[in-house]
Amino acid sequence: MELLRLGPIGQEHPFVRDDEGVVRDLSPLTADIDGRFLAADGIARTRTALAAGLLPVAEVGGMRIGAPVARPAAVICIGQNYAAHAAESGSEPPEHPVVFFKHPNTVVGPNDVVLLPPGAEKVDWEVELAVVIGRTARYLDSPDAAREVIAGYTVSNDVSERAFQLEVSGGQWSKGKCSETFNPLGPVLVPADEIDPRDLRLRSFVNGEPRQDSSTADMIFPVLQIVHELSRYMVLEPGDVINTGTPQGVALSGRFPYLADGDVMTIEIDGLGRQEQRAERVRLG
Template sequence: MELLRLGEPGQEIPVVRVGGTTFDLRGLTTDITGAFLGADGIQRVRDALAAGELPELKHAASLRVGAPLTGIGAVVCIGQNYAAHAAETGDLPPKAPIIFFKHPNTVVGAYDDVVIPPGAQKVDWEVELAVVIGKRASYLASAEEALDCIAGFTISNDVSERDYQMGHSGGQWSKGKCAPTFNPLGPALVPAAEVTDPQALRLYSAVNGEPRQDSTTADMVFGVGEIIRDLSQYLALDPGDVVNTGTPEGVALSGRFPYLSVGDTMTLGIKGLGEQQQRLVGS
């Protein structure tokens, strides 16, 4: 079961896809939001499917794929959370999760264009496992308790401008992360119950068809449950918030690959969660 939003920006239809069939969710909700997820929305979708209450959306394949949820309150990100990625940037693995933020308006659909800001020279790709919160996470006592707060998982591209990140941010990173379109998300939100082990997922990326990243979430310094538990000690995560859990090695920052240019195409995927692709365009 996958939750998606299909249609032009601002006009997306909430749907659920099971196998090769896409069902319209507008009888249950006007959209896929934190409020819907927090009100046991995923179970309501399962119940409606089991009861045969959802009509098929016949023209689904012809529609744009939007981000799999809307009304996101926060996009919280974890830096250098893969041991090999920390090494390729010249750093030791962090002793505690490194936190930075992206503006929610960076989020676009999985196949939407990514816009290079005026004058930007060091635009980089980052495939990441994204966590979508389904229940308020605040002062959690354990990683197990944290995992219970997750609605589902999706794919995130934490697009970054490295000069802005390193040279302009005063050590805070977010200036290099927050340009509009810098967080393609999706294509689908996969319920947490259908991801057997979030620490055993293969992630990969390519630029213009040439391989870049290829790793697994087993290389995370801090696992998904520990990330959410740790964050909950410093801030409350609400339903619909997104947590980007870090990227593996193989980015342009490593010096092994050129940075992105207008006309380049990024392809990113996570086994079991699908694949996304974006084209770089000028501002």
């Protein structure tokens, strides 16, 4: 089962793709796929409705794909969570999870245009496994307890402007992470009990040329540990998104050029789908 949101920007509607690959209208259950829906056992209710035949088949050909979760209140990110990526960034593997934030309005659909801001010359791609929280989590007593608060998983591109992030940051990363469109998300949200996040292949391409190719098995801090540790320092709310880090193969390594106007990024994770964005320079005036 896959949850998805389709329609023009700001007018997305909820749908579900059943196990036969048929897309069905989810609006009999909810107006949107958001934190409120997830917290109210939305995934379980969707399965019940599918089994009862209560969700009509939808005609969705040609519709834009939106981010699979609406209006996340927080986008929490884990930095340098793959040892090889830490090394290509010139850093030692961290002893504790490195945490930073993206503005929630960075989240766009998986195939929407990524805008290169004025003055940005070092825009980078980052394929990441994203966790979507389904229940409020505070002070979880173990990593295993994190299983109960995860709604599902999706694909994220943690787009970054490295000069903004590292050269004019003042010691933190948010300037390079928060430009509009800097977090394509989707195409679908797959329920947590249908995905094993411990060994998923992640890949990225630019203009069809390979960039990243790794596995979540190489994470320094695995998903359940990340959620457990985050709950010690902040309250995680339903609908929050956690980007769990990217493997080696980004432009920051010096092995590849940064993105230019017109470049196309392709980002994919096995079992969760593929997204594709074209980079376009913002032109003022």
